[in-house]
Amino acid sequence: MEYTEYKDMVLTCQDCGARFLFSAGEQRFYAKKGFKHIPKRCPACRARRRWERLNRHWHTVICEACGTETKVPFLPKGIRPVYCYECFRRLQGKAT
Ligand SMILES: [Zn+2]
Ligand SMILES: [Zn+2]
Known part of the structure; x- marks a missing residue:
């Protein structure tokens, strides 16, 4: 049985350079969704990109x-x- 313990991580946004938290809860959520990558952008930049895509x-x-x-x-x-x-x-x- 494999068990991964998630710990809060502090990441740096590649768009704006802001440091943001990738929490243990989010990591678990990502893993459950099958995402292998870690987020490259802060939540604000992610929301902005989503909004831009939506409004294109x-x-x-x-x-x-x-x-x-x-x-x-x-x-x-x-x-x-x-x-x-x-x-x-x-x-x-x-x-x-
Ligand atoms: Zn950002
Ligand atoms: Zn009207």
């Missing part, structure tokens, strides 16, 4: 109903009006 294909549009700037995950072609999430929900609610 998002387009800024103006909501047809309220004029608020909003982001949609597709390129509007001008065929259908584009609404922000709030208006979309509101209009959907009216329709039913």
